[in-house]
Amino acid sequence: MMDFALLSKYGISCPKTGIANTWQRAAGMARSFGFPVALKISSSQVLHKTDRGGVLLGLKNEDEVHKGYDLLVARFSHVKIEGIIVQKMAGRESVELIVGGKRDSQFGQLIMLGMGGIFVEVMRDVTFRVCPITRQDAQEMICELRAYPILAGARGRKPVNRAALEDTLIRVSQLLLKEDPSEFDINPLMADENGCVAVDMRILR
C-alpha cells in the first residue's frame, strides 16, 4: 500500500494526485498536472483495482479523461464510489529505478539503488551502501550501475536529474534510519530530467 504521508514526511516526491467527483473536475486536474494521467476507481468495496478493470493508464488529453471517467463510473455503478483518482503518470522518457532498504543483522540499515521494474531480481543491476550515506556515496551508487549510461542520457535521451536522484537516495537513507523497517521498496521510482517520483512502495516493519 502506497504510504504518501510517510514518503512526503521525508521529502520524497510522489506523483501528483487528486480525487474528482465530476469529469470536468477530473479533466481540470489532469490539465494542471500535465498529461499523461491515470484514472483509478476509489471505493472501499474494490480492493484489487487493476484486476477488476478499475485502472486506466496513459490518458493523453481531456477528451480521453472524459471518456475514461464515464467508463469507470459505468463499470462500477453497482458499488459505492468515493470518487475517481486522477494521477499524473511519468513521461515516456523516464527510467524505472528501484530504491530500497533492508535491516542487516551486522551493519544495520542498508540502502539499495538499482534498475527497477518487475525484473529487478533477474537483472540484478543493484548496488548497496550502509546507512547513513553521504552525497558522495549517492553519486558513487549512481555511477556504479551497469545501466548508468542510460541515466546519463544514452541514445539521445535527456539525462536524468542527478541532483534529484542523489537527494532521493539521501532522504531514503534518513527514512530507513528513522523508521528502521525490516524491508523497504520504492519500485518503481520514475526518474527523468525533471526529477524523481515514487510511484509505488512497500514497507515491512
Add this chain to the structure above:
Amino acid sequence: MALSKKVRNLDAVFHPGSIAVVGASREPNKIGHVIVKNFVDGGFAGKVYPINPNAEEILGLKSYKSVLAIKDKVDSAVIAVPAAAVAGVLEECGKKGVKGAVLITGGFAEVGKADEERRIAAIAEKYGIALIGPNCMGVLTPASRVDSVFLPIYKLGRPRVGKIAFISQSGAVGGCIVDLAARAGIGMSKFVSYGNAAAINECDLLEYLAQDKDTEIIVVYLEGVKDGRRFLEVARKITPKKPVVVLKAGKSASGAAAALSHTGSLAGSAEAYKAAFKQSRVIEAETLEQLFDFAKIFDQPLPTGDRIGIITNGGGMGVLATDSLEEYGLKLAKLSDESQKSLRISLPPYANVRNPLDIIGDADSHRYEVALNAMMRDPNVDAILLIILFQTAAIDSGVANIAIRASDLGKKPIIAVCTGGEYTEMHKRIMESYGVPAYASPSSAMRAIAKFVEYAKSKAKFR
C-alpha cells in the same frame, strides 16, 4: 585514535623481550614442543621459558612449573594446555604481570562452550592482557623472530621481513597463505591467526596495525566481524593512511529466501559487507590469489595517474596486457615525442616505438634498461608494466637486476609480469624479494594495478 590498554599490550605479543610457552613438551610431535623449537631455531633474541610441571629441561632450556615460578619478568605467554586448564594458567599469567598471550587451545565457543570462552575473556579483561585466540594458530613477527605458529618450519615456510601485516580469522587458510607468501618471496611485518577473537578481535588488531610503524599494508581474511558498525568506522579511519585488502569468505548465502520485497530478496550479508568495504575504501579481494596480488603491489610508490606504459619482449603478451588494461578501465600511455625519438635511436630499426613497447624477442638486459629508462623519464607514463619472458636466449638474470634497481629509485611503480616455469619462477621470486611485485599473467597484474590506481585516486593523489 587513542588505544585501549589491551590493544597497547599487543606490543608484548609482537615484540616481547621474554616469553613463556605454557604447555611446553618434550615430545617432538606435540604442539608445545614445536612452539619452543620455533623460538629456539628461529633465532628469537629474548628469553624463552618452557612451562611444564613434569619436565626439568626442554630443548636445552630450564623448564618451570608455572609462570609464577619464574623470577624475572615475563612479557608474553603462548598457551597450549588442555581447555580445562586454561583459566588457571591465564590467572597465573595475570598475577605474574604478563601483558600479552596467544591462546592456541581450542574447545571453546567453536564447540558450543561460549560460557567458558566468556570466562577466559573476563580474566584477560581483569588483568588487561592482550589475549589472542582461543582456537588460533599463533603469531609471527619476522623482524623479532617471534614465532608461535605451531606448525614446523620445514612444513610451513616463514615469510621474510616486509611491510604487509596479515590477520586471519581462520588458522588453516592463514597458514596456507603464509606458506605461499614465503615461497613467493613476499615479506610480512606480522601474521596473526586470531581464532575465536574472545578478547582481541579484528577491529582491535586493525587499530593496533594502523599505528604500527613496521606495517604499511594490512591484509585481512575474514569470515565475519564481531561488530559491523565498528569495523566500518575503524576501517574508514585507517584506509586514508594504509591500504587494507580484505577477503571475505562465506558469501554464498545471498538474500533471504523468505523476503517479501525486491530489496529483501537481493540484500544478503555479502551485499552488506561489500557495501561496508566500498564505504570504507577497503580493497576487496575475491579469491585467495588476489589477496596478495593486490597487497604486494603497494610496495611500489602510489601511481599519480592511470596511464600505463608496457614493455615486452613478446608481442603477444603486449596484446594480452592491452586487452586486460581495457577490461579494467586503465589507459594506455601515449609515449612523448622525446621518448619516441630516443627509443628510435637506441632500439633496433625493426622495433616499433609505440606503447605497448615491443623490444622484440632478441632483447637483452641492456635493451630492457634503455626502454625502462625512457618510460621512467616520460611524463605521460604513470606506471610501468614490465613483461619479461625469461624463455628467450638473450635474457638472463641481469634483467631482474635492472628491474630491481629501477624499482629501488622509487620514482614510478614498476610491476613485473613473468609467465613461465621453473627458471621464470626463480627470477620472479628474486624480484619479489626485492620488492618488485611480479605476476604470472598480464591479467592478474592489470587487475592489481587497477586496484592500486583506484586506491591512489581515493587518496586524491590525482584528479
